[in-house]
Amino acid sequence: MPAPPLLALHGVCKRFGVVEVLSDIELKIHAGQVVALLGDNGAGKSTLVKAISGVAPADKGVIKWEGRPVHIKRPHDARDLGIATVYQDLALCGNLDVVGNLFLGREIRRFGFLDEVEMERRTRHLLERLTRGIPDLRAPVVSLSSGQRQTVAIARSLLGDPRVLLLDEPTAALGFEQTTEVLDLVDHLRDRGVGVLLISHNMGDVKALADRAAVLRLGRNNGFFDVNTASQEQIISAVTGATENVPRRMAPQETGW
Amino acid sequence: MKGMRNMADNTRAEPTAPHTKARHPHRERAIAHAVESWVGVFRRKLSAGELSWLPVVLVLAAVWITFQALNENFLSPRNLSNLSVDIVGTGLIAVGIVFVLLLGELDLSVGSISGLAAAVFAVLNVNNGVPEWLALIIAVFAGTVTGAVQGFSFAKTRVPAFVVTLAGLLTWNGLMLYILGTSGTVNLDENGLVAKLTSHYFTNDAAAYGLATVGAGMVFLVSYQNRRRRRAVGMPHRSLGGIAVRAGGVAVIAFAAAYLLNRFQGLPLALLIFLVVVAGLDIALRHTHYGRQVYALGGGVEAARRASLSVTRVQTAVLAVSGTMAAVGGLFLASRITSVSTGSGSGVLLLNAIAAAVIGGTSLFGGRGTTWSAVLGILVIQSIASGMAITDTPVAVQFIITGGVLFAAVVIDSLSRHSQEAHGRA
Numbered sequence: 056m057p058a059p060p061l062l063a064l065h066g067v068c069k070r071f072g073v074v075e076v077l078s079d080i081e082l083k084i085h086a087g088q089v090v091a092l093l094g095d096n097g098a099g100k101s102t103l104v105k106a107i108s109g110v111a112p113a114d115k116g117v118i119k120w121e122g123r124p125v126h127i128k129r130p131h132d133a134r135d136l137g138i139a140t141v142y143q144d145l146a147l148c149g150n151l152d153v154v155g156n157l158f159l160g161r162e163i164r165r166f167g168f169l170d171e172v173e174m175e176r177r178t179r180h181l182l183e184r185l186t187r188g189i190p191d192l193r194a195p196v197v198s199l200s201s202g203q204r205q206t207v208a209i210a211r212s213l214l215g216d217p218r219v220l221l222l223d224e225p226t227a228a229l230g231f232e233q234t235t236e237v238l239d240l241v242d243h244l245r246d247r248g249v250g251v252l253l254i255s256h257n258m259g260d261v262k263a264l265a266d267r268a269a270v271l272r273l274g275r276n277n278g279f280f281d282v283n284t285a286s287q288e289q290i291i292s293a294v295t296g297a298t299e300n301v302p303r304r305m306a307p308q309e310t311g312w
Numbered sequence: 313m314k315g316m317r318n319m320a321d322n323t324r325a326e327p328t329a330p331h332t333k334a335r336h337p338h339r340e341r342a343i344a345h346a347v348e349s350w351v352g353v354f355r356r357k358l359s360a361g362e363l364s365w366l367p368v369v370l371v372l373a374a375v376w377i378t379f380q381a382l383n384e385n386f387l388s389p390r391n392l393s394n395l396s397v398d399i400v401g402t403g404l405i406a407v408g409i410v411f412v413l414l415l416g417e418l419d420l421s422v423g424s425i426s427g428l429a430a431a432v433f434a435v436l437n438v439n440n441g442v443p444e445w446l447a448l449i450i451a452v453f454a455g456t457v458t459g460a461v462q463g464f465s466f467a468k469t470r471v472p473a474f475v476v477t478l479a480g481l482l483t484w485n486g487l488m489l490y491i492l493g494t495s496g497t498v499n500l501d502e503n504g505l506v507a508k509l510t511s512h513y514f515t516n517d518a519a520a521y522g523l524a525t526v527g528a529g530m531v532f533l534v535s536y537q538n539r540r541r542r543r544a545v546g547m548p549h550r551s552l553g554g555i556a557v558r559a560g561g562v563a564v565i566a567f568a569a570a571y572l573l574n575r576f577q578g579l580p581l582a583l584l585i586f587l588v589v590v591a592g593l594d595i596a597l598r599h600t601h602y603g604r605q606v607y608a609l610g611g612g613v614e615a616a617r618r619a620s621l622s623v624t625r626v627q628t629a630v631l632a633v634s635g636t637m638a639a640v641g642g643l644f645l646a647s648r649i650t651s652v653s654t655g656s657g658s659g660v661l662l663l664n665a666i667a668a669a670v671i672g673g674t675s676l677f678g679g680r681g682t683t684w685s686a687v688l689g690i691l692v693i694q695s696i697a698s699g700m701a702i703t704d705t706p707v708a709v710q711f712i713i714t715g716g717v718l719f720a721a722v723v724i725d726s727l728s729r730h731s732q733e734a735h736g737r738a
């Protein structure tokens with residue numbers, strides 16, 4: 056029997072008031088796999104990310120970590136499992152500097168006080184791996200460009216050596232060169248066995264990078280694709296709703312996941 | 313600056329970097345970039361409010377020069393020494409306000425809490441014969457508890473803190489009136505512990521000079537140690553000259569103050585306590601895990617929550633700190649007049665405490681400011697009050713001028729916030 060997926064969702068539902076934003080969502084991410092999560096605006100992609108990361112926990116459904124059911128009720132729970140997230144809105148503290156944001160909630164201490172030197176050293180090290188144009192590490196992030204801020208958010212997600220990385224449109228604010236840097240990084244993380252959930256509207260990037268694609272439409276699963284075999288048209292028509300795939304819960308063996 | 317350039321090179325030449333060779337041609341560009349970024353750092357500091365102490369220092373200088381011109385007794389050792397004791401009560405309360413402002417919130421109950429704590433002390437000690445030290449601890453603890461209760465309600469109900477503490481303002485004031493009961497005014501023991509808080513002076517010259525030496529020495533040692541560590545791991549660091557200038561500046565101010573204080577009655581105990589508390593809380597805010605959480609919440613509650621911070625705990629703790637500081641400040645205010653009455657903690661006290669924090673450069677929008685801003689702000693406010701008294705100017709003028717300074721501070725705060733954001737959009 057193959058190893059269970061690192062992360063699996065079964066029948067995840069999420070409501071905001073009377074609106075059911077996610078219904079019966081199924082999703083699997085294996086170690087060393089990049090899964091693209093596709094869908095139109097408002098399809099529920101960000102909501103799903105927040106459900107996994109504990110920011111807005113699911114109302115119903117099961118989340119399994121390496122085959123074992125787990126409860127993710129707070130951001131803390133997800134982090135303890137090894138799930139790191141780059142949120143669409145980045146969720147940085149504008150008044151803190153780059154170092155402060157990277158280490159927020161897991162500061163390195165020395166004699167009980169913050170060890171700014173060590174934190175700055177590691178920040179620099181991490182950012183050098185990530186990009187050529189390192190921003191001023193002591194500037195409040197509100198004064199950085201949106202591309203730089205996105206880089207900071209990505210760097211922060213890498214800090215604890217996560218096993219699953221959720222990237223909600225991580226390249227939206229990046230230029231061509233920086234986008235390439237981030238995609239290279241995702242490729243590299245996959246090789247190191249990290250499971251990645253990548254939300255992107257760029258089909259070119261998805262085709263080039265992802266192993267699998269899961270499509271959401273109006274808060275429901277609308278198909279799973281092997282990116283290497285499925286055509287771009289097939290995937291896009293699932294996104295736009297031209298084809299209705301997978302009406303209900305789908306048996307795992309059907310898809311071969 | 314030279315250090316910075318070397319650093320930029322060093323980090324690039326780090327043996328661990330895989331592309332060392334390939335990056336070599338970029339060296340000239342890197343140097344140009346480093347210089348550019350240094351200029352940028354200064355401009356950033358100017359606009360980002362890291363130099364937020366600059367305007368208030370200029371205002372303070374202007375106030376002092378003006379009043380000295382109007383009355384030559386203003387900068388006399390006696391007046392300055394009195395000033396240094398007068399600032400302590402309200403200043404301590406303002407330090408608590410800084411914590412709350414860092415969250416982007418406001419605590420309107422500090423005046424009432426200060427009065428309540430003073431009343432608790434007076435009634436326990438004077439009317440019921442509880443030993444002073446015990447009554448003191450209970451009074452301060454009463455401030456902590458009331459603050460924590462408000463903080464917890466604020467955190468749980470998500471009602472803005474100014475509303476919760478507005479209810480607190482009335483409640484604690486009512487509680488104080490109830491405790492004081494029919495006695496109305498309670499006179500404290502003139503030679504007691506609390507009276508000594510503001511009446512005791514270390515008359516030995518060594519005390520003031522010793523404090524100045526310790527202060528300047530600490531600044532130097534900490535900066536030097538920091539520089540050594542950063543240099544050891546090849547990171548940008550201050551030049552020795554820069555450290556010397558910094559420590560030297562602190563030394564000049566500290567020794568000038570010590571000299572003046574010694575020409576009157578020496579180092580006031582109240583000032584010593586004030587400075588130690590402010591320095592200690594500054595370290596707690598800027599160099600500990602707890603303080604980092606306070607700043608983070610001021611930068612965005614949702615972002616902090618997603619970073620696994622315990623929002624409720626931090627919010628409760630911050631209001632508990634401001635309640636504690638209000639109680640301590642209240643005891644100093646009672647000490648100054650050695651009595652507690654139904655009027656304790658009322659009037660302009662609350663407004664002055666908030667104004668002090670803001671005038672000193674703590675942002676109303678949250679996330680920016682230090683405890684030292686309370687010191688600078690209260691110095692400005694109390695200097696104006698003292699100058700007005702010394703020159704026999706009506707109180708009405710004092711209010712108008714203080715109001716003007718406060719307004720200017722708020723405008724500067726708002727401008728620097730906008731310039732930061734504009735910078736980010738570029």
Ligand SMILES: Nc1ncnc2c1ncn2[C@@H]1O[C@H](COP(=O)(O)OP(=O)(O)O)[C@@H](O)[C@H]1O
Pocket residue numbers: 071076094095096097098099100101102103
């Ligand atoms: N906190 C919320 N309260 C109410 N509705 C929400 C909330 N967050 C998201 N929604 C709704 O959920 C739907 C999915 O949103 P989202 O997950 O952000 O979509 P996507 O990221 O796929 O563009 C949208 O219709 C949005 O309006």
Ligand SMILES: [Mg+2]
Pocket residue numbers: 100101102143223
């Ligand atoms: Mg989204």
